[in-house]
Amino acid sequence: MPELPEVETSVRGISSLSGEKIQQIKVHIPKLRWPIKENDFLDLEDRKIVSIYRRAKYIIFNCEEKFLVLHLGMTGTLRIIPTKSNEYKKHDHVELIFKKNKLIFNDPRRFGSIHITNNINEHFLIKNLGVEPLDEVFNEDYLYTKIKKSNASIKSLIMNQKIVVGIGNIYANEVLFLSRINPRKKGKYITRKNASEITKHSKSILRKAINAGGTTLQDFFSPSGNKGYFKVDLNVYDREGEKCFDCSNLIKRIEQNQRSTFLCRNCQS
DNA sequence: ATCTACTCCTGATTGC
């Protein structure tokens, strides 16, 4: 499922659309997490895409005073195909049609979303977001101060998009393993050293994943094959019952906040 | 103010 690196890869994959004029928009299936308001989309036709960028897990299209805000949800994918192609896949929701190519948003589970807004920074999905993990403001001081009084588990805190964005279930598990911290540990017991480890490993694993995504970019957006999302080497996620690569103890699966957590009880305390 | 449980959805996997 798309976390920050996959979204970043998607943004890079469609960067060639910057500068192109949207000739037409087609909404095939309006039903997403929030139903698409087709009338809002009419305002986008004939506008130029000035830039495309990522904020948290959102892909934002700057279209001359209007902004399109897209979230891939869990199963959303973007693909670019020639405008003249008649290809239509199951779960294709929306097409942005340009002169030579068209961009298609496909989302089987419909957890994704698309909004149009005039004021991107005041948009309800954007305005309360926390800091970017790859930004230098995400550091030991910031994290320690933010969570030092919290009774919530460290895992739920680093997945909390109001604190730091872009970290989903997979990377939360991996970051805490690399940091050697038990995911159940409460925020108020997290030490400065812990906070330092978490920020350091968050950055390194996200960067690594973005680089891995870069190498698969071509296949990622080929019209024919949807290769799905790449994964970096995982130490704990989805490895229940398998041996820890560090100590050979068996990886455990527990549940936290209705989500699977994987950990090595020997390495993480 | 903080935190947790619930909810949306469909494809893949598991179980009988």
Add this chain to the structure above:
DNA sequence: TGCAATCAGGAGTAGA
């Protein structure tokens, strides 16, 4: 073999 039950998970929202 086939059908049904189960699971997966991002993140807003409601309610504790």
